[in-house]
Amino acid sequence: MPERKPRADALRNREAVLAAADRLFAECARPEDVTMADIAAAAGVGKGTLFRGFTDRTGLILALCEARLDPLRRAVADGPPPLGPGTPPVERVHALLDALLCFKLDHRHLSLALEGTGSDSPYRTDHYDWWHRTLRDVLAEIPGLTGAGFTAHALLAAVRADLVDHLVDREHMTREDLRAGLAAHVTRVLREPDAGP
Amino acid sequence: MPERKPRADALRNREAVLAAADRLFAECARPEDVTMADIAAAAGVGKGTLFRGFTDRTGLILALCEARLDPLRRAVADGPPPLGPGTPPVERVHALLDALLCFKLDHRHLSLALEGTGSDSPYRTDHYDWWHRTLRDVLAEIPGLTGAGFTAHALLAAVRADLVDHLVDREHMTREDLRAGLAAHVTRVLREPDAGP
DNA sequence: GTCGATACGGACCGCCGGTCCGCTTCCCGT
DNA sequence: ACGGGAAGCGGACCGGCGGTCCGTATCGAC
Numbered sequence: 001m002p003e004r005k006p007r008a009d010a011l012r013n014r015e016a017v018l019a020a021a022d023r024l025f026a027e028c029a030r031p032e033d034v035t036m037a038d039i040a041a042a043a044g045v046g047k048g049t050l051f052r053g054f055t056d057r058t059g060l061i062l063a064l065c066e067a068r069l070d071p072l073r074r075a076v077a078d079g080p081p082p083l084g085p086g087t088p089p090v091e092r093v094h095a096l097l098d099a100l101l102c103f104k105l106d107h108r109h110l111s112l113a114l115e116g117t118g119s120d121s122p123y124r125t126d127h128y129d130w131w132h133r134t135l136r137d138v139l140a141e142i143p144g145l146t147g148a149g150f151t152a153h154a155l156l157a158a159v160r161a162d163l164v165d166h167l168v169d170r171e172h173m174t175r176e177d178l179r180a181g182l183a184a185h186v187t188r189v190l191r192e193p194d195a196g197p
Numbered sequence: 198m199p200e201r202k203p204r205a206d207a208l209r210n211r212e213a214v215l216a217a218a219d220r221l222f223a224e225c226a227r228p229e230d231v232t233m234a235d236i237a238a239a240a241g242v243g244k245g246t247l248f249r250g251f252t253d254r255t256g257l258i259l260a261l262c263e264a265r266l267d268p269l270r271r272a273v274a275d276g277p278p279p280l281g282p283g284t285p286p287v288e289r290v291h292a293l294l295d296a297l298l299c300f301k302l303d304h305r306h307l308s309l310a311l312e313g314t315g316s317d318s319p320y321r322t323d324h325y326d327w328w329h330r331t332l333r334d335v336l337a338e339i340p341g342l343t344g345a346g347f348t349a350h351a352l353l354a355a356v357r358a359d360l361v362d363h364l365v366d367r368e369h370m371t372r373e374d375l376r377a378g379l380a381a382h383v384t385r386v387l388r389e390p391d392a393g394p
Numbered sequence: 395g396t397c398g399a400t401a402c403g404g405a406c407c408g409c410c411g412g413t414c415c416g417c418t419t420c421c422c423g424t
Numbered sequence: 425a426c427g428g429g430a431a432g433c434g435g436a437c438c439g440g441c442g443g444t445c446c447g448t449a450t451c452g453a454c
Contacts, residue, residue, distance in 0.1 A: 008451075010451095037440095048446095051443060056442075056443070
């Protein structure tokens with residue numbers, strides 16, 4: 001009763017679809033002009049198979065992101081410093097946001113597709129929830145910093161995919177420009193208030 | 198030849214459409230299930246009139262936002278302090294972001310529709326450009342603050358409509374919670390570094 | 395090899411943004 | 425006051441998309 005193992009061809013198809021979707025999103029400028037039919041064709045399967053395996057368009061994109069993001073999540077959850085637990089909180093916040101920014105740079109098309117699903121708010125995903133909780137908990141360990149919940153949202157907003165995309169494409173910022181800018185921003189946010197002596 | 202004045206009925210219809218769209222967006226939870234046909238019907242005009250007057254869906258939403266936002270923009274461009282010019286920069290940054298947040302709270306449905314047009318990035322609008330330039334220029338006047346451009350983006354990201362919507366709807370934050378949280382965040386970002394004595 | 399369960403695939407559907415063109419309404423010159 | 429041409433109107437129409445459905449092909453346990 002726990003679960004029935006899926007058929008071999010179903011598994012093969014699932015992988016083919018994910019690979020095809022990844023490729024197509026990477027090739028096209030705008031995620032929304034990759035249609036479901038395109039993905040099915042590129043994967044060599046029928047449209048029915050897509051929807052059987054992933055429910056709907058959002059589900060497919062979600063599954064794809066989840067798959068690509070998994071290594072990073074693991075590294076954060078129980079990897080070595082500076083990403084993993086056991087790192088001093090200020091340093092870890094820097095590491096988390098830098099890693100997230102780099103992920104969005106390396107998978108711009110994917111992140112853009114995820115956040116731009118249109119119908120669903122990007123805030124109503126497990127994915128966002130996980131990052132928010134993680135970041136909030138680390139922020140809460142920093143003495144003197146109040147409002148960890150809101151601060152976590154505000155910091156995560158600074159690395160949203162469409163903003164990153166805009167900065168790279170329109171304002172021609174390089175990867176290092178962005179990382180430096182974000183690091184400076186994070187530093188300002190976390191800076192300790194001048195306490196009395 | 199500069200421009201021919203539009204016909205009276207065209208003007209009437211334009212207003213009717215804007216009013217109808219505003220109402221419909223306010224009523225429906227999700228902006229994307231207000232269709233163009235709905236708006237046309239509610240305004241008592243044909244679909245053709247919609248597209249003749251506003252080019253496409255994005256254009257209609259843009260025009261609507263522009264109209265509602267105009268008073269605030271004027272107040273910022275040449276109104277009295279604390280929004281208008283001549284205000285000390287740190288105070289003005291606070292005022293700008295607070296005003297923008299309040300606008301998004303008061304016109305959630307509209308802002309949501311604007312940013313969630315789906316196809317077009319919210320960053321590729323005159324509207325965003327104007328806010329970014331304005332905020333950046335004020336930030337640039339603050340001594341010791343580097344990277345005004347990026348900081349402006351990061352601060353604006355903290356008041357994005359879908360985030361605000363999420364905080365209100367899902368995390369049940371009140372208007373004052375939000376304003377206080379944002380104010381604290383802005384304070385942290387603008388806080389002067391510990392300079393020598 | 396057999397047979398039930400599982401998955402496949404593409405024709406099909408409803409809906410939506412956007413176009414088109416015959417008809418109506420306005421408004422300016424006389 | 426009025427006539428004519430330009431500006432505007434509206435809704436039938438189109439192409440394409442996400443999503444469904446079910447007859448058929450495939451898998452794999454025995």
